[in-house]
Amino acid sequence: MTEGLVKRIDHLDQREWLRVGGCGVAWLVPLLLLVALAAVDLTTGERFRVVSWIVLVPSVAAALCGVGTTVVFALLSLATYVAVDTAFPDPYRAGNADFVLVALGGALAVVAAELRARRERREGHMRDIAETTRRTVLRPLPPGWAGLEHAGVYLAADTDARVGGDFYDIQPGPHGTRVLVGDVQGKGLGAVETAAALLGTFREAAYHEPDLATVADRLEIRMYRHRGHTAALGRYDGERFATAVLLGFSERHGDTVEVINFGHEAPLAVGPHGVRPLPGTERLPIGFGHLTGDLAGGLTGDPAGGPANTPSDTPAEAPMAVPAPELHPDETLLVVTDGVTEARDRSGEFYALVRELDRAVTRDPGRAAPDRLVRAVRDGVLRHTRGRLADDTTVFAVRRLPDASG
Structure with a gap:
């Protein structure tokens, strides 16, 4: 889908x-x-x-x-x-x-x-x-991949470009299924390159690492190393960062989902009973973790400095984890990038995502299905902006398949 x-x-x-x-x-x-x-x-x-x-x-x-x-x-x-x-x-x-x-x-x-x-x-x-690049960064996901019903749509603000810094993926593994949705700051090939680097790290770490917090640390390290590499090539473009939501679906605890939020809009649990934000462990955007010790072990030095792009020996306090919130079987997790939340109409009014979703599922509870939910948000944003998108826009929705719970 x-x-x-x-x-x-x-x-x-x-x-x-x-x-x-x-x-x-x-x-x-x-x-x-x-x-x-x-x-x-x-x-x-x-x-x-x-x-x-x-x-x-x-x-x-x-x-x-x-x-x-x-x-x-x-x-x-x-x-x-x-x-x-x-x-x-x-x-x-x-x-x-x-x-x-x-x-x-x-x-x-x-x-x-x-x-x-x-x-x-x-x-x-x-x-x-551009289409080949998009399919490389945003790889196709099989239906029912990793026991999740999913749907996603990517709308490029530059319709001829077809690709930007928004990204998402689902990675199954022996420690459960992990989902990553995010948005790289900036535009152009630099943002695409950064998104590809983060997705590559996510696909490996999400499979091998038993702890979701360690997957988050790997993403932070990858961003830091990536910035150092581009700076060494003479293409340093400032403190590039990414906001993202990292989700962990455990096979042992089918009614909960672990959430780590890198400065992103909170994921929304959408179901027949309404819309609610899902709490999670809060971190700074990917690329800023070394400033506050979000990365266990810390990072030191200038990203352009080569050897300094390694974890320091000074231990840093890891962010306090939030207990995994419960996700009801009939609820869908919706994650959007700021192309949705910051979409404006001609009068400058923002798109009221939560209000519109609440109205939609109240009228029709079946609208909470991932494919219908994504279509509703996509169509709502395009109507609100009259097709004039100011930023790349990604809408991604997942929920457990009935036989994948428990």
């Missing part, structure tokens, strides 16, 4: 609306224009000649059709011009000057169509690269 929802229609072919039954009908537009111009010129007589306006026909074809179709309309426009113009007596003919105009307009239209086709092929190639 995640894979189906995550594919937002970020880019529609500019001629997609000119299709009927799966077949392109864009050629009808220049054809109707050609027929209309010829009919007007023949019916209005000698006093109102519009035959030279046929030069517009190949230009319209160049904007809507392929190169071959544009060539056909360029030639057809010339033939129509000659046929219509010779139907008038010599004193009223447009003559050779307009014939040259139509011919030159057709030639330029063909060139424009070829340039447009090349640009579209290049943009398509770039979209393929």
